[in-house]
Amino acid sequence: MRVQRWFIKEYFSIQLECRDIQEARRIGKKGEKARPIIATFSTLGLKINLYKQRRVLNDTAYYIKEDYPQNVLEKRKQLQEQLRIEKEKGNSATIKYDKLVIRSKNPNSTNNNKRMLSLSPESNVSSQEEPKVQASKKNKTQEPLKRTSSLSEGIVKPGMLNYLVPRNPANTPKQDSTNIVL
Incomplete structure (x- = not known):
């Protein structure tokens, strides 16, 4: 580790x-060749930070x-041939995890990250503007909810204690007040 x-x-x-x-460990057989080291970091942020800076080792x-x-x-090895073909076509392609991502460099292509400018409506400014009405909200009710207790209605609603029952009621031993089977 040092x-x-x-x-x-x-x-x-x-x-x-x-x-x-x-964790840090070497993989491969001992021999004359240098063996790679696999390092496992405790946080994903540390791994991402190191991976972003990997160009310092160029x-x-x-x-x-x-x-x-x-x-x-194995999937990435299969995608290598398709990657080579796409790059020969002039497309920008990369392999991300186990998928081939292709970005075409065709100038007529509309598949780019820039959004199209919207056309503004014609400015027919009328002297009488309609008052704007706010749309009613879906979850808003007109009357406030009345809260009642379940005991006053005479209905017992299931609570957490109803779910604390033994899994095998036929084979359960005699339980005292300290044993609860979950």
């Missing part, structure tokens, strides 16, 4: 406590990747 904290402090300028790293021998489950890794 090495990981030093590494993060050195490259990301983030001071970590021991409690911030939940000029180093280190890199950060997201760890995915095996089924997602």
Whole structure:
């Protein structure tokens, strides 16, 4: 853990406590090749913060990747061919988790993030303006609710105590006042 904290402090300028790293372990077989380290952080915010700053490692021998489950890794491997085809077409495409996201670069495409300007209505200003009436609210009632107790009506409504009954009424042992089976 000490090495990981030093590494993060050195490259990301983030001071970590021991409690911030939940688990850190190496994967793969021991050998001549360098083995990757999987780090699990105690908060999602810390993980996102580090992942956003992963570009500081561009000029180093280190890199950060997201760890995915095996089924997602297989799906991503299948999507790599489709990703290459879309990029050859000139579209901007990326793989997010296990989905291929394609943004076409066609200039005639109306699928962009900018909203279209609305046309303003013609300004026919009349001298007599109609008074604006506020719409009635759906949940508002005209009369205030009258509250009554269930005892005065003679009806007993189910309460929390009605749900505290044994699960197996036939096999239940004799209960004293301290035992409640939930």
